[in-house]
Amino acid sequence: MNPQKHILNPWVVVVLVVLLLATIVGSSLVGAVDINAEDLYKEFKLWVGQCFGKENIDTAELRTLWFFVQLRLPRILMCVLVGGVLSVCGAAYQSIFRNPLTDPYVLGVSSGASLGAAVAILLGWGAIQWGVSGLALATALLTVLLIYKIASIGNRMHTTTLLLTGVCFTLLISAIISFLMVMNHEKMDDIIFWTMGSFDPSRISWEDVEVMLPVAAVGIGVVLWYSRDLNLLLAGSEAAKSMGVEVEKVKRVLLLFTTLMVAFAVSSCGVIGFVGLIVPHAVRLVVGADNRKVVPYSMLCGALFVLVCDTLARTVLRPGELPVGSLTSMVGAPLFIYLLYKSKKKY
Amino acid sequence: MITLQHITVRFGDRRILDDISAEVAPARITAVMGPNGCGKTTLLRCIGGLLEPNEGQALIDGQPVLDYSARALAQKVAFVRQQTQTDFDFSAFETVLMGRNPYQKRLQNESQADWDIVEQCMRQTNTWHLRFSKPHQMSGGELQRVMIARALAQQTPVLLMDEPVSNLDIAHQLEIMRLLRNDNGKTILIVIHDLNLALQFCDDLMLFHSGKLLYQGPVAGGLTPQNIQTVYGVSAHLADGRIIYDY
Numbered sequence: 001m002n003p004q005k006h007i008l009n010p011w012v013v014v015v016l017v018v019l020l021l022a023t024i025v026g027s028s029l030v031g032a033v034d035i036n037a038e039d040l041y042k043e044f045k046l047w048v049g050q051c052f053g054k055e056n057i058d059t060a061e062l063r064t065l066w067f068f069v070q071l072r073l074p075r076i077l078m079c080v081l082v083g084g085v086l087s088v089c090g091a092a093y094q095s096i097f098r099n100p101l102t103d104p105y106v107l108g109v110s111s112g113a114s115l116g117a118a119v120a121i122l123l124g125w126g127a128i129q130w131g132v133s134g135l136a137l138a139t140a141l142l143t144v145l146l147i148y149k150i151a152s153i154g155n156r157m158h159t160t161t162l163l164l165t166g167v168c169f170t171l172l173i174s175a176i177i178s179f180l181m182v183m184n185h186e187k188m189d190d191i192i193f194w195t196m197g198s199f200d201p202s203r204i205s206w207e208d209v210e211v212m213l214p215v216a217a218v219g220i221g222v223v224l225w226y227s228r229d230l231n232l233l234l235a236g237s238e239a240a241k242s243m244g245v246e247v248e249k250v251k252r253v254l255l256l257f258t259t260l261m262v263a264f265a266v267s268s269c270g271v272i273g274f275v276g277l278i279v280p281h282a283v284r285l286v287v288g289a290d291n292r293k294v295v296p297y298s299m300l301c302g303a304l305f306v307l308v309c310d311t312l313a314r315t316v317l318r319p320g321e322l323p324v325g326s327l328t329s330m331v332g333a334p335l336f337i338y339l340l341y342k343s344k345k346k347y
Numbered sequence: 348m349i350t351l352q353h354i355t356v357r358f359g360d361r362r363i364l365d366d367i368s369a370e371v372a373p374a375r376i377t378a379v380m381g382p383n384g385c386g387k388t389t390l391l392r393c394i395g396g397l398l399e400p401n402e403g404q405a406l407i408d409g410q411p412v413l414d415y416s417a418r419a420l421a422q423k424v425a426f427v428r429q430q431t432q433t434d435f436d437f438s439a440f441e442t443v444l445m446g447r448n449p450y451q452k453r454l455q456n457e458s459q460a461d462w463d464i465v466e467q468c469m470r471q472t473n474t475w476h477l478r479f480s481k482p483h484q485m486s487g488g489e490l491q492r493v494m495i496a497r498a499l500a501q502q503t504p505v506l507l508m509d510e511p512v513s514n515l516d517i518a519h520q521l522e523i524m525r526l527l528r529n530d531n532g533k534t535i536l537i538v539i540h541d542l543n544l545a546l547q548f549c550d551d552l553m554l555f556h557s558g559k560l561l562y563q564g565p566v567a568g569g570l571t572p573q574n575i576q577t578v579y580g581v582s583a584h585l586a587d588g589r590i591i592y593d594y
Contacts, residue, residue: 007456100435225453232445234435238397239428243501244421244449289435 007292016300023304024080027311028072032319035072039064071201078204079310080303081212082265083275084220087302089258090276091283091294092223095230096251097159104262104276107166107255111173112136112143113266118177118191122184129207132194136267143169144259157251197270197325199310208268219261223295226250230291274329275302278336285343305332348373349394349505349534353403356389363389364400365558371551373504376527376535378545378566381555382579387538388429390555391507394536395426407505421449425498427508439485439493440478443469446500468499471526473519488515495523499530508537512544524548542570542583542590554578 029035043065089104097106105111116139117132125131147169151162177195181188223230229250232240241247265272279302280294287293306324309331313324349371356364363386371377379387392398394405396412404411407423415423425446437445446468447461469475472492477485485493491514498506506527512520520541527535528548536553539545545552545566552569554562556578562569570590575583582593 095435098435228448228451228453231437231441232448234437235442235445238392239426241397241417242395242421242424242426243445243497244418246417284435288441289437290441 007290008296012297013300016297016304020080020300020304020307023307023311024076027307028068028076030311031072031314032321033067035064035068040068070206074206074209075199075201075204075310076307077209078199078212078269079307081209081216082199082269082272083279083303083306084299085212085216085261085265085302086272086276086306087279087298088220088223088295089262091280091291091298092230092254092258093276094280095234095291096254097163098234098236099163100281101277102163103273104258105170105266105271105273106163107259108143108147108169108173109140109259109262110266110271111170111177113140113263114177114195114271115139115143115173116267117194117270118180121187121190121194122180126190133203133208133267137263140263140267141259143173144263148255157248193323194270196323197272198313198321198323199269200321203270204268212264212268215261215264219257220295220299222257223254226254227291227295230254230295231289234289234291270325272306272325272328274325274332275306278332279305282336282339285339348408349536350406350409351390351394351403352406354390354393354400354405355402356386356393356398356400362558364393366403367560368403369553369560369563371534371536371553373534374532375550376537376548377551377553378549379536379538379553379555380540380542380545380578381561385555386558387555388509391426391509391536391538394505395424395507396420397426418449421501421503423503424505424507425501425503427494427498427506427511429509429513436481436483438478439474439480439496440465440469442493443474443496443500446497449501464502465496465500468496469493471499472496473522488519491515492519492523504532504534506533506535508535510538510540513540520544542575546570546588546590 029037043062047062047065086104090102093102093104093106094100113136116136120126120132120135125135147162147165148157151157151165177191181191229240229245232243232245233247233250235243237247280298283294283297283301287297306328309327310324312331313322313327316322351367351369351371354364354367355362367390379390381387389398393400394407394412396415399413404413406412407415412420443465444457444461447457447464451457451461466475469478472495474489474492474496477489477493482490491511495511512523515523524544527537537549539549549566551564552562552566553560554569554574561578562574572583572585575581575590583590584593585591
């Protein structure tokens, strides 16, 4: 037997990347308002001409281009980034906690962010840039820090305690949010809408993409860097240590970066459920448990999956929109159940 | 060379290990014996750098084990533990390949050498035919042999084994013990409950009794009816170099 030359199958990577790019292009042209590619191209030529100072044109003539660049593009890029981030973090958490049921929100990031967002909305910060998402980010990180402090004994952390503390805090905080909503009826819709998660242009702008891109790039890079250690962690902490993994350090670094990634994602887009749980599992059913495959494939598939769901969310009921979080579950659950059913037959 | 210096481990008020000092002879198989809960596993965990003793320390080649990096220690000591379960499906081959981790650089692919070593270790433990099997498709004994193969793939001078043969049928028990016997040069500490198996395959014995090291030396000298009575509360006698229990 000979070792594989490549851990990743280059053809699969190429196919996934092409598929993702094609979906980005396709998705960018449809929506509440369809964009005509021809118009876009014409306006783009006009704009290029203007840049070289050949002719002066009225910006009103560039309406399609403006709409495309300012509203459509950031939304699509954010879908790709958040889908990738949530799936990679889900894969990492499932390995760190050796628990197939963990998702990226299990440490209380989502509930922490929701609480911050609810408070910000009640304070009327909705109009301030970074008002809601900034406070959501802060409370998300604070919540995780608190849970982490409670669950670690000395400088070792006990993963089961960490999970249980996370679940308790999630329940506690959702109770607090319900209380806040009941006390402030008039803001209830806003808060519910925020927690449901969406990539609506009222929330996502280029600034969000500019923040998310470096966070995602660094964070996913770190997870990839430690992807073999994740495999060994699945064999158990002590086994991993006796096979040369600095277990405590690796866990801490990974939790730090994954938490940051999820916190940034949640604070700008709200809670988009199911992606981080099922994308890594679906990938595992196809390629096996090796995280050196699971992490990068999850990144690509997660990006694709969220983008497809968001495209559906804004086209199915247009000009209205469905909450993307409910679509990820409605599309994802049957797909996942099918994969499970198929893999069951193999044994 | 393994040196134990005044190792004391307490869990709450219980003294699991009480001031254990010893030198473990290199390149020999040492049986670690004693009744359940007498601190055998705890001792192995101290030597493997997985547990910090309350007092004292374990040294390998003159250096305290806790001063080694995880990677450096994993090139010196491999550990076969009692059964562990996971819900994630690595094939037996992938599992054994993990044993090569201490020699691999990050983001680097496994080399042909790694694969050859894995194949050799799997053939030695009679698991090569299981290489594509997932954990739930293997029996407890098969899984145990895969774990032994993984430890062998680490190619360490020291091998710590916590009840590696307790789950195996007699044929595989003998096969594994013979394999360890033939693997010259390794220093092996093995927790084992079968007195006759220890007598037949091990060189030395460390016999524990309520946290204390009762006997250390050649195995035949330690497994006397008197020691068996003291440690296990079982009366036995020797016949033809075998231990026969009286009941």
